[in-house]
Amino acid sequence: MSALITITILALLLLYLGLFKAKKALLPVALIGLMVALVLSLMEWDSNAAPIFSNMMLYDRFAVAFSGITIFLTILIIALSKDYFERISSNVAEYYALILFSLAGIILMVSYHNLSMLFIGIEIMSVSLYILAGIKKRDFASNEAALKYFLMGAFSTGILLFGVTLIYGASGSFDLEGIKQYILKDPTAVSPLLYTGITLLIVGLSFKVGAAPFHFWVPDVYEGSPSLISAYMSTVVKVAGFAAFLRLIMFSFAPLQDFWIPMIIGMSVLSLLIGNVTAVYQQHFKRMLAYSSISHVGYMLFAIIALNGSSDNAVFVYAAAYSVATIIAFGVLILLQGQVGNDSFDSFNGLARKNPFLALTLTIAMLSLAGIPLTAGFIGKFMMFSKALSSYHIFLVVFAALNAMIGIFYYFKVIVAMYFKEEDRKELIVPVYFKLVLGFSALVTIALGVYPDFIASLI
């Protein structure tokens, strides 16, 4: 709760700083404020948390862990934003404020205990993102991304809301506990409205996380948005959407497993297939990252398929590994786009000779995304696969392993281009903030890969 208040006040503060033309102070204030919010939210670590505000919010370990990681990732991304927004327009304060507003929505999404809070959280997050996707007003791709995201997002929110109403109609409650009690009362004789409601909720939420077959907006939106916002969308927003998804299913719908597991398996298989196979054919790094983010949703869905008490842990580790690696990739992408103006794989040629540090961090990120041992991505995949195996989804795991191999192929394209293709090029200038973020993220990736116990049994 205090994290939510801090972030909201911080956003207002930044708006005022923008008003009084204190441009230099924006970034430090945002970073310090977010760190305060991070500490405050970690201080609420409490295993017997009770719902607050007449059962609207439950700031339990799950909520603390996921709001902690989303705030942490936002700090990393905002640190990359030095001099980034200034190039777009002079309204820098508003951009920071909008990012923070959407983070406030995300805090609600990971800590809700009532479907109305989930809805408001998703709306706050999405509305800010629709705007952020379109901040390059003169850029056609950015406009397209904003409009597409807005239309798709509005539809998916409508579907989600319809699901919430139907669930209310069946169970008479918005409260997660109330819905659970209604289902537990007689799991075999629940109203058909509830089944429709669950389906619609799952559809709405998978729109938000970008799981196939509801993924078609992802590549265009990620490609068209400014790279920093794409980084935010493919890490923080995806983690939050997944946390909301998992929380809903863990709290309320676990007794109806037989109904929704086939749906989730279908979505997972489709996401893996579409994400990985399409990513192979991409010529541009950013679009490849968009498709790879779809495939990673497929892996993360494993935790929901094999739902049990440690699903939240598996998602947490996987989300952390995936997000940190993705931030490195987007960091390099931002530098490359800013200084070369192109993000095709060819523009990576010979990067290792001129910028060994960049090449090294990007290699670590790619290895982690591909799931090579001794990186965090391997631990994430390992936890997901072992979860799926523990509930006897053997074919699913075999299929996922095959897909992971396809994944290695396209992630290595970048590494091959950097190290083995020679080309005369200028050295990229890497600002200090980038060095810090990239180096730190690479360290985290390695540290998690070597010593996963650190967060593996946290929640």
Place this chain on the structure above:
Amino acid sequence: MNLFYFVAFLSIFFSLLVIFSKNPVYSVLYLIVTFFTFSIHYILLNAQFLAIVNFIVYMGAILVLFLYVLMLLNLNKESEPMKSNLLKVVGVIAGLCLLLTVAGSLKLLHASDPVLLKNPDIGLVRNLGKVLFKEFLLPFEVSSILLLSAMVGAVLLAKKDITKV
């Protein structure tokens, strides 16, 4: 009860006029009247708040938006797309399918127990306000962030950038 039947007749009558009037502007005007009859229905059902919201938001805001869009679209005979007979047949079949589905689902469904109205005065503004400021206080307050972020965004997108030289 007589009042209900009279208002119900009016709603159906005006909604038919919406479909059958040739001029789209008249259609929208009839739609306004139709929504007004809905508001009367809500009042008859003792749902003050819904009636007011329906009156302000639907009749006031959304339909004015409709009229604006019609003005901007500048509909007339020339710009009307040709409707072939095949299209009409398809439309009729699709409409009947929808009707069949609605009728079938209405027959199957029954009011589920938890949502039966326990307190007939629940729709009064005063009771709604009490719920809003007690049980739903947090979502109510938090929606202010939503409004604020939408406002900041609207200004940000609509404001003209000072062109850099």
